[in-house]
Amino acid sequence: MSWTALLFLLAMGQPPAARPDSIGEVRGRVIDAESRAPVAAAAVVVRGTRIGTLTGDDGRYVLSGVPAGRPTLVVSRVGYTPATREVTVATGERTTLDVALTAGGTQLTTVRVAAEATEREQFRLSAAPGVMTVRGETLKRVPVIGEPDVLRVVQLLPGVVATNDFTAGYNVRGGESDQNLVLLDGFPIYNPFHLGGLFGTFIDETVGEFELMPGGFPARYGTRLSSVLNVVPKAEARSGVHGAVGVSLLATTVSLGGTVRGSTSWNVAARRTYADRFVSVFTDNQLPYWFTDVQSHIRHRFSNGGTLSATAYWGSDVIDASLALFGDSSSAGGGRLAFDWGNSLLGVAYAQPLGARGTRWLGADSARIMQRLSSTGFGTTLDLGNGSLRFDNSLADRRAWGEVARWRGRHETLAGYEWSSYQLGFSATASAAGSDAILDVNNGPTAASVYVDHTVRGSRVLARVGLRGETVTGTGWQGLSPRASVKWFASRDLAFTVSGGRTTQWTPALRNEQAPVRVFDFWLVANRSTPVASAWQGIVGGERWFGASRFVRLETWLKDYDRLPVSNLFNDPDVRGDEFVETEGRSYGVDLLVRQLESQKLSGWLAYSYGVSWRDGPEGRFAPVQDRRHNLNVVTSYRPGGRFGYGARLGLGTGTPFTDVVGQLVRRRYDPLSNSFATQNVPVSREPIGGRRNGARFPLVQRLDLSVTLTRPGKRTWAPYLSLVNAYNARNVFTYIFDYTANPPTRTAFTQFPLLPTVGVTVTW
Missing domain, CATH: 2.170.130.10 (TonB-dependent receptor, plug domain)
Structure with a gap:
């Protein structure tokens, strides 16, 4: 925004409220009086009111809600002499006014402007x-x-x-x-x-x-x-083509973006890992794995204030190797291991502010409509040896989301719908053996939701109430989810919030939460045998600001779960519908956040959480693997003003639960000829005996990460960086391996990340 425009906007007084039946619209174009070229970013305001806008790159502007009569328009731009024009505005009519500005010098006094931080605006205007x-x-x-x-x-x-x-x-x-x-x-x-x-x-x-x-x-x-x-x-605001190239130990990334005529912004980026090449530098063992990402975004702003945007993403992970590399094979000659998974997304969104007629029909000061359409896909394939055993999972989600937003005085109302069509495929086959499908599930349900959300912003109280109604075909389920939040301002910088409501979910992932690493997920959609889960949650908290860039937030929370699907560890492969067991549960805790925003040399946050979680399953009550009671993260960034910037992260947390191994069962081979169990030169099968589910806990974990970045500005800005993960090489336990053949039995700990240096460089222009 130009300085002159800013001064005019700051100088405007509070207008008297105009009745919806006594307003009109003014639009037109601002041009250079000599060259006749459009003048972008010129401020066009109605004198004595807060009605104003800036011209686009084509010099066009639209003013809605202008009081009927003969108001005066003030048009200004740095480098031009301000112009005033009186215009006749008729009720409900559209008036066109073009203005030519004459070039001229403008002398400004020193003005310091600090935009309000997003977090501060969130504190003032949102009850979430x-x-x-x-x-x-x-x-x-x-x-x-x-x-x-x-x-x-x-x-x-x-x-x-x-x-x-x-x-x-x-x-x-x-x-x-x-x-x-x-x-x-x-x-x-x-x-x-x-x-x-x-x-x-x-x-x-x-x-x-x-x-x-x-x-x-x-x-x-x-x-x-x-x-x-x-x-x-990210939206690239600069005209022309700008971009960045990033090279790290993980991947190479190329991104490009720009703005065309000030109304169309675009960016596109691609990334490809070379983990397979990187590993070969240190070892002769092959890592036949790579991934690729492509992402793009385009946004166009129309002269009537509407915006049209499109977002696309495609990513793929691939493992392709001979099983002989792993010293095992499920087919003669070694066979192939094929394992790939990935996402795809294509979404289009359109938002349009309503004109005077639509706004008047809704009885609002202003209004907007929004419509989104998207197609999201996820798929994974695991083939163990040329089809000897193959798993396939795919989920397609085609979604429409529309909304009407209405603002009147201190009231904001959102009303909308969401409709999704799912196409699910889940199968297990053994084609190499010539057998029929072991498992073959295809499902195509739809889900529909409608909602309304109303916010009232008073001088001391900010309240939001909403209701969401949902249904999923093939489940026999419908539900209502009320939600409410109230924020009370004890002072300008201190507020207390109470919030509560119900949430639901019908797309669970089939996974073993006990596994320490989530290699991939199989996604399902609720049906007669897979329940729709729900949770009631309540939150009570307070937030205190100290100046414009520092705040402290403390919140307590409670969540009760119902019909929560958990993978059945003892399901029968020949029985359909027993993949999940239903559980109930509860989680509660306290979260503390101390944050210094990025406006200062030293910025970052301290986040501490205390949490307790338990679930009630068929085998009794147990703690889920995410039940970390104490969790602390301190994140800091120091930018002293030169070329160097420094970062640090200290993490500290109590151990998560795991199922301990309390013994080992030896299975020996029986020899019917000698009526005895073979004990010599025969492989012995050993089966671990687990204790109470998640009855033990890993030790405390700790990690210090450090980084330094050197920025060399210029036509091309170079920013090499160095990070040290686990800088003092803490030995954090990842999992245990038990050996009951030793006397006494032994337990060996496998650790998480050791001291791990990372280097890279980013070049931007």
């Missing part, structure tokens, strides 16, 4: 509790594993638990990892992980910011129990 926003630049300041990763940073936020170093997955406030709704620009992605869950799929150069809602989210969000993570793509 616990929301955490992280900008894309912050990703680069956190020490990295391989390269900057959205999901690795999410793990460092309050209320979030990562069960070990080897997964970028996360659990929010006691929930399972498949209970998190992950959105890319508002469109869902089901399995946003690479390398067996070690890395996330989001390319850091394309990320503008991300927002995590750990609970208490509005009625417009559904289909998940625990949290909403929305990753917003």
Whole structure:
């Protein structure tokens, strides 16, 4: 925004309220008086009111809600002499006024403007509790594993638990990892992980910011129990073509973007790992694995204020090798191991502010309609030896989401619908043996939701109430999910929030949560045998700001789960419908966040969480693997003002539960000829005997990560970086291996990440 425009906008007084039946619309074009070229970013305001706008790159502007009569328009732009024009506005009519500005000098006094931080605006205007926003630049300041990763940073936020170093997955406030709704620009992605869950799929150069809602989210969000993570793509505001090339130990990334005529922004990025090549430098063993990502985003702003955007993503992970490499084979000659999985997404969104007629029909000061259409796909294939055993899973989600937003005075109302058509495939075959399918499931349900959400912003109280109605075909289930949140401002900088509501989920992932690493997920959709899960949750908290860039937030929370599907560890392969058992459960805890925003040299946050979780299954009560009682993360970034920037992360947490091995059963071979058990030169089969489910806990875990970045600005900005993960080489236990053949029996610990250096460089222009 130009300085002159800003001064005019600040100088405008509060207008008297105009009746909806006494307003009109003014539109036109601002041009240079000499060259007749359009003048972009010129301020056009109605004198004596707060009605104003800026011209686009084509010089066009639209003013809605202009009082009928003969108001005066003031048009200004740095480098031009301000112009005033009187215009006649008739009720309900559209008036056209073009203005030519004459070039001239403008002398300004020193003005310092500090935009309000997103977090501060969220504090003032939203009743949603616990929301955490992280900008894309912050990703680069956190020490990295391989390269900057959205999901690795999410793990460092309050209320979030990562069960070990080897997964970028996360659990929010006691929930399972498949209970998190992950959105890319508002469109869902089901399995946003690479390398067996070690890395996330989001390319850091394309990320503008991300927002995590750990609970208490509005009625417009559904289909998940625990949290909403929305990753917003970066919008390149500069004209021409700009980009970045990033090279790390993990992958090479290329991204390009720009703006065309000030109204169309675009970006595209691609990434390819060379983990297979990197491993070969250190060992003769092959790693026949690679992944590829491609992501793009385009957004166009029309002269009438409407915006049309499209987002696309495609990612693929591939393992392709001869089984002979692993010293085992399920088919003669070695056979092939084929294992691949990936996501695809194509989404289109259109948002349009309503004109005077539509706004008047809704009885509003302003209004907007939004429509989104998307097609999301996830698929995985595991082939053990040329078809000797093959697993396939695919899930296609075609979704439509529409919404009408209405603003009147202090009231905001959102009303919308969401409709999804699913196509699920899940099969296990052994074609090499010529047998029929071991398992073959195909399902095509649909889900429909409608919701309304109303917010009232008073001087001391901010309240939001909503209701979401949902149904899923083939389940015989319908549900209502009420949600409410109230924020009371004790002062300008201190507020207390109470929030509660119900969430539901009908797309569970078939996984063994006991496994320390999540290699891949099989996604299912609820049916007569797979229940629709639900959770009631309540949150009470307070937030205190100290100045414009520092705050403290403390929240307590409670979640009760009902009909929660958990993988049945004893299911019968010949029986359909026993893949899950239903459990109930509870999670509760306290989250503390102390944050210094990035406006200062020293920034970062301290996140501490205390949480307790338990589930009631057929075998009794047990703690889920994400039940980490104490979890502390301290993230800091120091930028003293020179070329160097420094980052650090200290993590400390109590151990997560696991099922201990308390003994070993030896199975010997019986020889009927000698009526005895063979004991010599015969392989002995040993079977571990487990104790109480998750009755033991790993030791405390700790890790210090450090990073340094050197930035060399210029026509091309070079930014090499070095990260040290686990800088003092802490021996954090990953899992135990038991050996009961020794006397006494032994237990060997396998550790998580050792001291792990990472280097890389990013070049931007």
